[in-house]
Amino acid sequence: MDLFPVYKELHQKGGRILLVVLDGVGGLPLEPGGATELEAARTPNLDRLAEESALGLLTPVHPGLTPGSGPGHLALFGYDPFRFLVGRGALSALGLGADFREEDVALRGNFATLSPEGLVLDRRAGRPSTEENRRVIAKLQEAIPRIEDVEVYFYTESEHRFLVILRGEGLSDRITDTDPQKTGLPPQTAQALDVASRSEHRAASIKTARVVNLLSERIREALKDEPRLNGALFRGASRKPRFPSLKEVFGLEAAAVASYPMYKGLASLVGMEVLPVEGEGDAHAGKLKALKENWSRYDFFYLHFKKTDAKGEDGDFWGKVREIEGFDALLPELLALGPEVLAITGDHSTPALLKAHSWHPVPLLLRAPYLRPDEARRFTEREALRGSLGHLKGVELMPLLLAHALRWQKYGA
Amino acid sequence: MDLFPVYKELHQKGGRILLVVLDGVGGLPLEPGGATELEAARTPNLDRLAEESALGLLTPVHPGLTPGSGPGHLALFGYDPFRFLVGRGALSALGLGADFREEDVALRGNFATLSPEGLVLDRRAGRPSTEENRRVIAKLQEAIPRIEDVEVYFYTESEHRFLVILRGEGLSDRITDTDPQKTGLPPQTAQALDVASRSEHRAASIKTARVVNLLSERIREALKDEPRLNGALFRGASRKPRFPSLKEVFGLEAAAVASYPMYKGLASLVGMEVLPVEGEGDAHAGKLKALKENWSRYDFFYLHFKKTDAKGEDGDFWGKVREIEGFDALLPELLALGPEVLAITGDHSTPALLKAHSWHPVPLLLRAPYLRPDEARRFTEREALRGSLGHLKGVELMPLLLAHALRWQKYGA
Numbered sequence: 001m002d003l004f005p006v007y008k009e010l011h012q013k014g015g016r017i018l019l020v021v022l023d024g025v026g027g028l029p030l031e032p033g034g035a036t037e038l039e040a041a042r043t044p045n046l047d048r049l050a051e052e053s054a055l056g057l058l059t060p061v062h063p064g065l066t067p068g069s070g071p072g073h074l075a076l077f078g079y080d081p082f083r084f085l086v087g088r089g090a091l092s093a094l095g096l097g098a099d100f101r102e103e104d105v106a107l108r109g110n111f112a113t114l115s116p117e118g119l120v121l122d123r124r125a126g127r128p129s130t131e132e133n134r135r136v137i138a139k140l141q142e143a144i145p146r147i148e149d150v151e152v153y154f155y156t157e158s159e160h161r162f163l164v165i166l167r168g169e170g171l172s173d174r175i176t177d178t179d180p181q182k183t184g185l186p187p188q189t190a191q192a193l194d195v196a197s198r199s200e201h202r203a204a205s206i207k208t209a210r211v212v213n214l215l216s217e218r219i220r221e222a223l224k225d226e227p228r229l230n231g232a233l234f235r236g237a238s239r240k241p242r243f244p245s246l247k248e249v250f251g252l253e254a255a256a257v258a259s260y261p262m263y264k265g266l267a268s269l270v271g272m273e274v275l276p277v278e279g280e281g282d283a284h285a286g287k288l289k290a291l292k293e294n295w296s297r298y299d300f301f302y303l304h305f306k307k308t309d310a311k312g313e314d315g316d317f318w319g320k321v322r323e324i325e326g327f328d329a330l331l332p333e334l335l336a337l338g339p340e341v342l343a344i345t346g347d348h349s350t351p352a353l354l355k356a357h358s359w360h361p362v363p364l365l366l367r368a369p370y371l372r373p374d375e376a377r378r379f380t381e382r383e384a385l386r387g388s389l390g391h392l393k394g395v396e397l398m399p400l401l402l403a404h405a406l407r408w409q410k411y412g413a
Numbered sequence: 414m415d416l417f418p419v420y421k422e423l424h425q426k427g428g429r430i431l432l433v434v435l436d437g438v439g440g441l442p443l444e445p446g447g448a449t450e451l452e453a454a455r456t457p458n459l460d461r462l463a464e465e466s467a468l469g470l471l472t473p474v475h476p477g478l479t480p481g482s483g484p485g486h487l488a489l490f491g492y493d494p495f496r497f498l499v500g501r502g503a504l505s506a507l508g509l510g511a512d513f514r515e516e517d518v519a520l521r522g523n524f525a526t527l528s529p530e531g532l533v534l535d536r537r538a539g540r541p542s543t544e545e546n547r548r549v550i551a552k553l554q555e556a557i558p559r560i561e562d563v564e565v566y567f568y569t570e571s572e573h574r575f576l577v578i579l580r581g582e583g584l585s586d587r588i589t590d591t592d593p594q595k596t597g598l599p600p601q602t603a604q605a606l607d608v609a610s611r612s613e614h615r616a617a618s619i620k621t622a623r624v625v626n627l628l629s630e631r632i633r634e635a636l637k638d639e640p641r642l643n644g645a646l647f648r649g650a651s652r653k654p655r656f657p658s659l660k661e662v663f664g665l666e667a668a669a670v671a672s673y674p675m676y677k678g679l680a681s682l683v684g685m686e687v688l689p690v691e692g693e694g695d696a697h698a699g700k701l702k703a704l705k706e707n708w709s710r711y712d713f714f715y716l717h718f719k720k721t722d723a724k725g726e727d728g729d730f731w732g733k734v735r736e737i738e739g740f741d742a743l744l745p746e747l748l749a750l751g752p753e754v755l756a757i758t759g760d761h762s763t764p765a766l767l768k769a770h771s772w773h774p775v776p777l778l779l780r781a782p783y784l785r786p787d788e789a790r791r792f793t794e795r796e797a798l799r800g801s802l803g804h805l806k807g808v809e810l811m812p813l814l815l816a817h818a819l820r821w822q823k824y825g826a
Contacts, residue, residue, distance in 0.1 A: 001495060001496075003475070003495065006495060010478075052445065370441055370764070370766070370767065370771070370773075371441075371445075372441065372449070372773060372794050372795070373442060373446070373449070373452075373794070373795050375795075386798075388794075388795070388798055390470060390774070390798065390804040391804060392476055396475075396476040396477070398477075399475060399476050399477030399478060400476050400477040400772075401477070402477055403476075403477035403478070403479065403771075403772040404477075408477060408478065408479060408772070409479070410479045410480070410481050410769075410770055411474065411478050411479060411480055411481060411484055411494075412480060412481035412482075412483040412484040412485075412494065412499070412504070413481045413482065413483060413501060413504045413505075413508075
């Protein structure tokens with residue numbers, strides 16, 4: 001059920017909210033009975049904070065469902081990820097920080113190896129290095145700057161993955177994929193999907209399918225001397241999503257403090273102002289500076305840290321522990337900013353044991369003025385289970401934060 | 414998702430259910446680490462009952478959402494308050510116990526102060542006393558008994574608030590508000606909303622808008638010598654909602670034992686028989702008598718106590734504690750009635766600390782024959798968190814009560 005119409009009626013002025021997302025922070029013990037990454041970390045500041053906070057457990061999207069960064073974050077921002085969809089092409093564009101505009105269509109590409117007869121031999125072109133991908137992308141960008149009146153922009157993603165952005169008048173995301181999803185078949189021809197709709201949509205859908213098919217041909221031609229990367233398969237044609245903003249839905253002037261393009265992109269999709277952050281990687285000092293300099297200008301800050309997830313994906317348990325400890329060291333300076341409501345959580349779990357995102361719930365810590373008594377003593381998965389916030393869904397977090405900031409009026413008399 | 418079609422297939426005969434609602438019973442400690450109202454209360458009878466009961470925590474409507482009495486109660490009765498809406502005018506009519514009929518339209522009115530040019534100077538007319546409100550309402554009732562063929566009934570609510578009930582043929586709730594929501598503007602003209610629909614709806618919508626606009630004019634004329642209460646703003650035109658009854662949905666012959674008009678009104682909306690209760694205020698003796706005399710005639714009793722909420726709204730922590738203790742003293746007589754299933758909970762929290770309804774979950778106590786082992790030892794927020802019923806939404810309570818009364822058959826073979 002769409003509750004945004006209800007939410008929109010509840011706004012009132014209230015306290016400032018800081019939402020800290022430790023990407024993939026939830027974990028697993030390396031051995032049964034062992035400690036998770038959060039339990040293994042020495043976190044004196046988080047421990048002290050947990051004493052005066054309420055804890056709970058958050059199922060990011062749906063029980064058993066392992067979310068990607070898109071759904072995980074949209075849920076934390078209060079947007080049901082089953083309703084607010086970000087196409088594969090659009091997600092790539094956000095992740096790469098590409099110049100991606102309202103009128104554009106983005107497509108996720110895979111380099112493939114085709115036989116002389118044009119059948120797909122390898123859908124990933126033998127997993128080339130990202131450097132090789134870059135070399136071939138440069139070649140394509142030079143050979144194919146446009147198709148008809150449509151500008152074409154190529155971006156390396158990694159290994160066999162790349163992104164194409166089409167820019168021009170009258171384009172549509174309503175076309176089929178060209179990836180046949182198995183070997184031994186030829187790449188599919190992109191088909192227009194809006195053939196029965198109003199003439200402008202129909203025309204855009206037909207034009208885009210034609211451009212993508214011409215693009216596939218031109219790529220084969222440009223790469224005919226490449227032994228492995230000699231074809232391309234396209235999926236997930238998508239426009240830039242247009243979502244209602246946090247201002248509209250929750251009445252919040254919101255800012256994002258993040259270093260990586262994907263998270264800046266997701267934040268901008270929900271209307272956050274993306275603040276510039278100085279420094280490389282997780283850039284603790286740069287983020288703190290961005291928060292301090294803008295603290296009085298926004299009602300809501302989203303603060304993102306990536307490395308907990310990255311170390312988890314690497315299977316580096318102790319590296320993830322160190323990232324958690326690094327955040328702990330930064331915590332006193334975040335508290336000194338004086339947010340009325342502070343939440344710390346993750347967008348999903350990334351247990352080092354699995355070297356991947358997982359479906360496990362994540363702990364949630366909430367410090368706010370009107371908390372119930374709470375027995376949970378640390379910011380860990382096990383303690384969160386005993387917390388007074390109980391077990392929530394990711395999409396329920398924002399309502400709770402707004403309530404604790406006294407930003408929601410009573411519903412119904 | 415609408416589960417009523419499923420519920421309707423599950424009825425069977427079973428035990429008697431007593432649902433006790435301690436209005437606004439959930440609370441907060443006055444200071445971090447302190448006791449909530451429920452924790453501070455001496456409740457030997459509730460404590461003994463809790464030992465042999467199962468506990469859980471109930472989120473009345475939605476995480477973070479602070480429910481009014483309407484949504485909070487509808488959820489406890491099993492009705493999704495986002496689907497079963499009660500307009501503001503209708504809720505006022507229920508709250509006042511006004512004669513409010515199927516064909517009527519109820520409007521919530523505010524007395525306002527208008528400038529000689531007809532601009533709103535004060536949307537609350539300087540918050541007059543309820544006595545002054547009564548005086549002006551009497552004047553209006555005498556001056557404006559009808560508009561065209563529509564009878565007009567005025568009711569004092571409190572301070573600047575009043576209720577108008579329009580009674581006549583062919584009226585509609587599909588009109589806009591006249592309250593401009595800010596000062597310096599003239600009152601809005603009520604507009605018909607159903608102008609594009611079938612002719613009977615269109616005509617009713619146009620007629621009602623016309624009547625309300627004439628009413629606004631006549632009120633200004635009647636009050637032209639009043640210095641402050643010289644205009645009226647209208648909101649929330651509403652018909653009496655028509656909800657399926659507890660008999661239809663759950664197969665229950667249900668009765669309400671409540672003293673305050675709002676709760677009798679809400680109970681009657683879901684088809685409960687409202688039993689007369691002797692006595693003033695929370696009328697413990699009168700309620701007990703009503704229960705005893707009607708015990709064999711119904712399957713389900715809703716028993717409401719208001720003072721826990723009222724003391725919370727007053728910010729009177731110890732007053733609320735005493736109301737809880739007063740209920741505790743009554744409890745043995747309720748148990749002596751021998752309900753097969755007994756539930757005690759609240760429709761929302763009203764922490765004395767906040768002097769208002771809040772979003773915090775409420776404890777739920779369930780005594781029934783087939784309970785799981787349960788570690789919770791008192792009817793408090795903290796203990797409820799450890800209870801075997803877990804964390805439920807308000808709207809999930811009725812299914813649980815029906816199950817424990819063995820009133821629901823198996824679903825599916």
